[in-house]
Amino acid sequence: xTMIAAEMLEAYPADLGGVDRRKLxxxxxxxxxxxxxxxxxxxxxxxxxxxxxxxxCIRSDLDCADICSATGQVLSRHTGYDANLTRSMLEACATxxxxxxxxxxxxxxxxxxxxxxxxCRACERACRELLASLD
Amino acid sequence: xTMIAAEMLEAYPADLGGVDRRKLxxxxxxxxxxxxxxxxxxxxxxxxxxxxxxxxCIRSDLDCADICSATGQVLSRHTGYDANLTRSMLEACATxxxxxxxxxxxxxxxxxxxxxxxxCRACERACRELLASLD
Amino acid sequence: xTMIAAEMLEAYPADLGGVDRRKLxxxxxxxxxxxxxxxxxxxxxxxxxxxxxxxxCIRSDLDCADICSATGQVLSRHTGYDANLTRSMLEACATxxxxxxxxxxxxxxxxxxxxxxxxCRACERACRELLASLD
Amino acid sequence: xTMIAAEMLEAYPADLGGVDRRKLxxxxxxxxxxxxxxxxxxxxxxxxxxxxxxxxCIRSDLDCADICSATGQVLSRHTGYDANLTRSMLEACATxxxxxxxxxxxxxxxxxxxxxxxxCRACERACRELLASLD
Numbered sequence: 001x002t003m004i005a006a007e008m009l010e011a012y013p014a015d016l017g018g019v020d021r022r023k024l025x026x027x028x029x030x031x032x033x034x035x036x037x038x039x040x041x042x043x044x045x046x047x048x049x050x051x052x053x054x055x056x057c058i059r060s061d062l063d064c065a066d067i068c069s070a071t072g073q074v075l076s077r078h079t080g081y082d083a084n085l086t087r088s089m090l091e092a093c094a095t096x097x098x099x100x101x102x103x104x105x106x107x108x109x110x111x112x113x114x115x116x117x118x119x120c121r122a123c124e125r126a127c128r129e130l131l132a133s134l135d
Numbered sequence: 136x137t138m139i140a141a142e143m144l145e146a147y148p149a150d151l152g153g154v155d156r157r158k159l160x161x162x163x164x165x166x167x168x169x170x171x172x173x174x175x176x177x178x179x180x181x182x183x184x185x186x187x188x189x190x191x192c193i194r195s196d197l198d199c200a201d202i203c204s205a206t207g208q209v210l211s212r213h214t215g216y217d218a219n220l221t222r223s224m225l226e227a228c229a230t231x232x233x234x235x236x237x238x239x240x241x242x243x244x245x246x247x248x249x250x251x252x253x254x255c256r257a258c259e260r261a262c263r264e265l266l267a268s269l270d
Numbered sequence: 271x272t273m274i275a276a277e278m279l280e281a282y283p284a285d286l287g288g289v290d291r292r293k294l295x296x297x298x299x300x301x302x303x304x305x306x307x308x309x310x311x312x313x314x315x316x317x318x319x320x321x322x323x324x325x326x327c328i329r330s331d332l333d334c335a336d337i338c339s340a341t342g343q344v345l346s347r348h349t350g351y352d353a354n355l356t357r358s359m360l361e362a363c364a365t366x367x368x369x370x371x372x373x374x375x376x377x378x379x380x381x382x383x384x385x386x387x388x389x390c391r392a393c394e395r396a397c398r399e400l401l402a403s404l405d
Numbered sequence: 406x407t408m409i410a411a412e413m414l415e416a417y418p419a420d421l422g423g424v425d426r427r428k429l430x431x432x433x434x435x436x437x438x439x440x441x442x443x444x445x446x447x448x449x450x451x452x453x454x455x456x457x458x459x460x461x462c463i464r465s466d467l468d469c470a471d472i473c474s475a476t477g478q479v480l481s482r483h484t485g486y487d488a489n490l491t492r493s494m495l496e497a498c499a500t501x502x503x504x505x506x507x508x509x510x511x512x513x514x515x516x517x518x519x520x521x522x523x524x525c526r527a528c529e530r531a532c533r534e535l536l537a538s539l540d
Contacts, residue, residue: 004438004441004442004520004524005441005445007520008445008446008449008517008521010516011449011515011516011520012445012452012517013449013452013453013515013517014449014452028441032437032438033409033437036409036413036477037409039478039481039482040414040481040482040483041413042332042482043329043483044413044416044418044419046328047325047417047418047419051321051322051325052321052322055317055321058316058328059212059316060217063208063212063217063220065478066204066205066208066209067205067220067224069201069205069474070201070202070204070205072441073198073470074201074202076441076444076445076448077194077197077445077447077448078448082195082198082234084230084234085198085202085227085231085234088223088226088230088231089202089227091226091227092220092223092226092227095219095223096223099217099219099220110416110418111416112413112416112417112418114416115412115413115416116413139303139306139307139385140306140310143307143382143385144310146314146380146382146385147310147314147317147382148314148317148318148380148382149314167303167305167306168274168302170302171274171275171278171298171302172278174343174346175275175278175279175282175346175348176278178464179278179281179282179283181460181463182282182283182284182460183283186456186457186460187456187457190451190456193451193463194448194451197447200343204339207306211306211309211310211313212310212312212313213310213313245281246280247278247282247283249281250274250277250278251278254274332478332482333479333482333487333490336474336475336478337475337479337490339471339475340471340472340474340475343471344471344472347464347467347468352465352468352504354500355468355472355497355500355501355504358493358496358497361493361497362490362493362494362496365489365493366490366493369487369489369490
């Protein structure tokens with residue numbers, strides 16, 4: 001999907017200001033991938049026998065999925081580019097990914113949580129790198 | 136809809152920590168109402184003859200709608216309550232509402248922008264009041 | 271919120287074709303209210319001691335919330351009005367609401383499921399009434 | 406992203422019924438990619454000089470993005486698997502993608518519309534193939 005986000009950026013008919021296109025494409029892709037992984041992880045947790053021990057993980061997954069989706073949408077609207085708004089969504093998204101990644105990372109042995117933690121870490125990193133490049 | 140959000144909070148089987156239930160219900164309702172108004176306003180702008188002069192407004196509307204939706208969802212998940220996450224989403228939502236409300240407020244004479252600006256102001260206020268009550 | 275959706279429809283600068291404005295405003299409102307109730311119900315279920323017996327309900331709630339949100343957004347974009355698309359989303363939304371309402375209605379004694387079932391029934395009805403008026 | 410959706414399916418702790426895992430993973434990925442492309446295309450259209458001639462395209466993009474997002478979320482919740490619901494969302498999503506793909510395909514010469522049309526065609530095809538495999 002990086003390729004598609006990058007292609008869409010390439011096809012953009014206006015200037016993108018000083019935004020780093022590669023970092024932006026990677027962050028968009030990471031947001032969508034993380035939203036998918038979190039939604040799937042919440043559902044996988046609901047299929048586990050010990051679901052009662054996983055309610056915190058399910059909630060983190062659901063919050064993280066909603067926030068990553070919204071951030072991916074906002075970042076896909078490249079122009080008219082409102083730096084304050086972009087920054088505050090990237091902060092919120094990095095916070096959600098850190099929190100969800102920490103919860104999932106505790107669940108070694110459950111492959112869905114391990115994969116999900118990886119996506120959360122990658123998305124948190126992509127948000128922070130894009131944030132740093134905006135300053 | 137305040138009534139529904141309030142009813143759902145009333146029916147909640149667990150403790151809500153120190154969160155002010157009235158402020159929370161009002162903020163949830165404001166987020167959903169603002170998301171609806173912004174989506175409808177973007178579409179109404181697309182129907183105006185001078186759409187080319189309204190592209191900034193359309194983009195603000197779309198960003199604000201996505202962020203208000205996500206914030207309304209996160210706030211509707213009352214427990215497992217992660218104060219950092221709630222706070223950062225409320226900040227992002229207040230920023231989006233401020234920005235979109237300012238753009239729409241310039242368009243006096245277009246009823247859809249006037250109504251939308253009102254919803255943005257109300258949602259920004261509800262986010263800031265809930266934020267203040269969390270400290 | 272009916273008032274807001276109705277106000278936005280009133281402010282619409284173009285023709286709405288033959289769509290019944292009252293039924294449309296009611297359906298938009300019902301979609302947003304049902305999305306909120308379903309999200310809150312899923313979270314309330316996660317707080318119940320017997321969460322393991324509620325996983326089907328949680329999944330129905332989450333699916334129904336996502337579908338109601340998308341339907342509310344699509345209906346809020348009144349023009350350019352694509353009857354096939356509107357119809358297929360209203361069908362999907364009525365199906366989701368029927369299914370989620372049935373699951374929640376079995377859980378008498380849990381106020382959050384009772385309220386949620388009511389919202390699902392109301393949203394299913396609003397979707398079917400709008401569908402009937404489009405033919 | 407196919408890889409991630411496929412990995413999450415691989416990690417799923419329960420049975421998936423008779424669903425074709427490869428087709429499901431491809432459809433999930435296609436939904437998220439199409440949602441991204443449509444959001445970016447709507448924004449690119451808003452940057453074109455002749456935006457007034459593109460309002461139908463912008464609306465199709467926005468509807469298609471919302472429906473693809475919701476479909477991707479519903480499909481990512483693999484279990485508790487409600488065939489009626491899955492089918493009606495896949496129908497709605499194929500309808501949205503067909504409609505948006507047709508509108509974008511008319512705009513040869515605008516790279517964002519060409520890329521978006523490709524994603525819409527791919528997503529429509531993935532939805533129809535998954536639908537066919539469910540019967």
